[in-house]
Amino acid sequence: MAADPHTSPSSGFAALAKRISVWTTKGLLSAMVLVAGVGFGRQVLIWWGNDDVPTTRLLTAESLGDPRQPHSIRFGDAAWSLRRRSIVGDRSEAVAQLRAECRELLRNIKPQPSVAQQGWGGSSTATPTSSSTATPTSGATDGRGFMAHLSDSTPVDREPGKWRLYEFRETFPMAVGVAREGDRSDLPRSGPKGASHKSDLSPSADLAQLGYRAIMWAIAVPTGAKQWTLCVFRPSDSPMGEESGLVEVPIPPGCRRTLSMQAVGGGGIVAFGGPDRPDRWKRFHDDWFARQGWRPTVPWRQTGNAWYAKYNAPDDIGGAVEVRFGPDGRGGLSGLLMITPHESR
Structure with missing residues (x-):
């Protein structure tokens, strides 16, 4: 045998x-x-929640923190x-x-x-x-x-x-x-x-x-x-938005993507960093979302050294994107995009 x-x-x-x-x-x-279990998602959400913004993100938090859900993680602009x-x-x-x-x-x-x-x-x-x-x-x-x-x-x-x-x-x-x-x-x-x-x-x-x-x-x-x-x-032969059905939100010019994570069928998070130019970052996001027909449901607000805004998609698309950024401790800024699908909004 x-x-x-x-x-x-x-x-x-x-x-x-x-x-x-x-x-x-x-x-x-x-x-x-770093990404196993709920570590990354929960830590990001804890940091994200350290201000007085609305608490409509809990369903997204569940999808990102649920270890039973498939997650796709991309490191920087790597080809894998x-x-x-x-x-x-x-x-x-x-x-x-x-x-x-x-x-x-x-x-x-x-x-x-x-x-x-x-x-x-x-x-x-x-x-x-x-x-x-x-x-x-x-x-x-x-x-x-x-x-x-x-x-x-x-x-x-x-x-x-x-x-x-x-x-x-x-x-x-x-x-x-x-x-x-x-x-x-x-x-x-x-x-x-x-x-x-x-x-x-x-x-x-x-x-x-x-x-x-x-x-x-x-x-x-x-x-x-x-x-x-x-x-x-x-x-990584397709954008993360293609893989999940989520909108692909760009980051400001001169910035670098450091980590992207999505729960398949759920929400997504994009971490990025760049030069200390908060006014340019805010203007970039306002202009981009306006061109897509999105509306700012939470205009830019500052809490301490951090900035926060939220945009909702047109009703026929659904979903929302929250943007937060602040000093990275090295002379630049670090930011996060939280992308919420329609059913979790």
Whole structure:
């Protein structure tokens, strides 16, 4: 009886899983800790509520603070984002839920060409896969060594010619999704006579040679007795507003986005920072919302060193946006946008 490739991995496969575990533990778990559970949402809402503004944000607070709701988090203007949610169940349930979430995203992902090649796991240099150099999906990694390990493994799910999903179970449940770059007619579905790589129809194939790139990886982190947080890292190939149905509100010129978080089907928060120019910030938001047909239901008011305003969308759109900013302690300003959908307004 053949051994299960997931319970009896090759030494190379186990080493790869260990490397991913190290990357996660030393780097990305710190981000997960920041956003897991209710921490980020609750802290923002507490800060937001330290004045006498109306208290109509509680429903949004519930959606942002509910760990059972899927959340999408984007760090700055990075070409990747984190989607997280919490579940209750044993390890097998966590594996099943992680697999289902990855499968859904892989089926619906829309690769976007990008000249920026941001590698995951320390690999940032793309390698030609044929006589023509492929332009990888934004956020994807070529990583020949990484792809070679996957090529020797059997995917748990796949759509030939499009994507494959691999799982690791040596530590926390983890998964890696790879996808083929768009319509790559220059790449063979099967290798030339005598070539070492196998057909794309084979579960085991030379993924790099066939034009695949790692575009997603996921992990299930235990957070308690039969409690797990599922985190999926993937390219940000669409604005957060597109992903959630929320309005995409710009930030003032000269500012930088530091963190964005949305509850799928619920509210969203955008944190940003920039130079100490409060009058320009207020004028920018007033002008932008006026052009969109929004009305200021709470005109700009100052509480201490902080500024606050609220805008409501036209009735046929619904929803509201609250803006707050104040000194960041470093000579600039830090701001927050709270975007509330129609049903929570």
